Amino acid sequence: MATLNAISDKTSIAQDVEALHLAFKGLGTDVNTVIRILGHRNSDQRQLIIRAYKDLFQGDLIKRLESELSGEFEKAMYRWMLEPADRDAVLAHVAINQGRKHYHVLVEIVSVLSPEEVLNVRCAYHDRYKRSLEEDVAAHTTGDLRQFDILKLGFDFEHLLVGLVSAFRYGGNEINAKLAKTDAEILHESMKEKNGNHEEAIRILTTRSKAQLLATSTATEMIIAYPLPSDFHKALHTAIRCISDYHKYYEKVLLNAITRIGIEREDAITRVVVSRAEKNMKDIMELYYKRNSVHLEDEIAKEFHGDYKKFILTLLGKEI
Template sequence: MSTLSVPPNLVSPRQDATDLYKAFKGFGCDSSTVVNILAHRDATQRSLIQQEYRTMYSEELTTRLSKELSGNLKKAMLLWVLDPAGRDATLVREALSGGVIDLRAATEVLCSRTPTQIQIIKQTYLAKFGAYLEHDIQYQTSGDHQKLLLSFIGIVRYEGLEVDPTIVAKDAKDLYKAGEKKLGTDEKVFIRIFSERSSAHLAAVAASYHNMYGSLEKAVKGETSGLFEFALLTILRCAENPAKYFAKILRKSMKGLGTNDTMLVRVVVSRTEIDMQYIKAEYQKKYKKALAAAIHSETSGHYRTFLLALVGANH
């Protein structure tokens, strides 16, 4: 459920390209016009606007945006104008090879995407950066975290809702035996089940585990640590309720002193056209505050206007 609001009577992509060009001309950039146009166009329209801009002005719109905007608005806008797979590939590439290596960000993006999305991200990653995603993961990660990520992005999982209760019960039992029941942990079992099973199946395993032994999430927290734990929890929480997972990440980005804008931008921009309505509902339910109100108090200027346009009004 997207929160993107697109005007009922759209002007042509050519007209948008012309209006953007005008907003860039002269002294200083008319950022509010740029936000007004791009924050209210869907992925297809944004792609058409970029094609028109390239044709008319022999320049990439992204190049121009990069010159004209600054700070967090620039960061958010440059991600927003990308197509979803290009955006995810860029987020992961920056997290794995940017100035600051951010393995949690790379893990969050990959472990929260569907098998179909992951296949397209891998192809886009290679086309865009001339590198294999698997190679970058191998280079930057290690141990069980690495094994889990490589297995998770390497296996094309079933995406339907049907589950086999017999296999579900067996998986729950295997996880119990590999973790809470024994001294030490058999990580291989966790990696196999978490990377090979569909989301629906994993959610059913968590429910079955709960009935027999208690919380699977608690077991993961008790038996594993660090980035391996983070990856397992991301996979599990996104299998059970992705909107709740992202509401939590958004809360984390705005909690305490200062705002983690990179995290805030990543989630808002990448979930707006997927499930932001559900994320807003979960946020409201869990934190008794509207997501838009939280964003409003943590941001300012055109950056604030842009994010609020993406997440939509408080309802």
């Protein structure tokens, strides 16, 4: 279930736009009004607001928000205002350009989403960057490869990433139990082996249907703690986790962001909350409570502050 408390569709978009315009006026911004409005509108409503703002004030609302707001709050609002596929295209692009340690975001996006949703992200990527997503992924991983000069695992890393991005998985529920067993063994071997032959593991993970992969990952315990000696192994691990149970995966991303102090913790919180507030954030929050015996919203209230905290809690359905 979603956590977003969106108001009814009968709301007046024109009134919203007028109120936002007023909130931007004069010195300083009436941030509370901005959060009160945009933190309670669903994706369709936000797109209508963007269009109405353009019609009424000949301005780009997203750009205006960027100039009115700042820091992590601005970043979160920017992501929130984009349509889901466009947002994921931006997140993927940022991850690709930030280098190897951000590639898990890319793996996460294409492994969590449905085949059709991944396709929409690829279309949005075309529109925005005038290249294909797989083109940028391949170009960047190849670049890294030369730099790091760990040839075989470098190739494997590139093939896995490009394969995950390019996959258009069959969406049916048919399962081949025998195949699941042999696939599981191959994936298991690949996770254990530093210098193994990973071609088969890549083939399995980038071409099988999700239902089949789910049967595969239950056929053996894939998500046990492996040492993950390379970026390839990390990507393989992330993909398996996202495909097997992305609620659990997101719960872990949030837990890490809450408990580990670092400059990029807001990035993770924002990504999960903004992506999931209109989908199944409530389920992720319940899982978080079940596993950690603390409420996610309490942790966020404790760890963060200011407008950013206000906005994230609003998206989590917790008024303050």
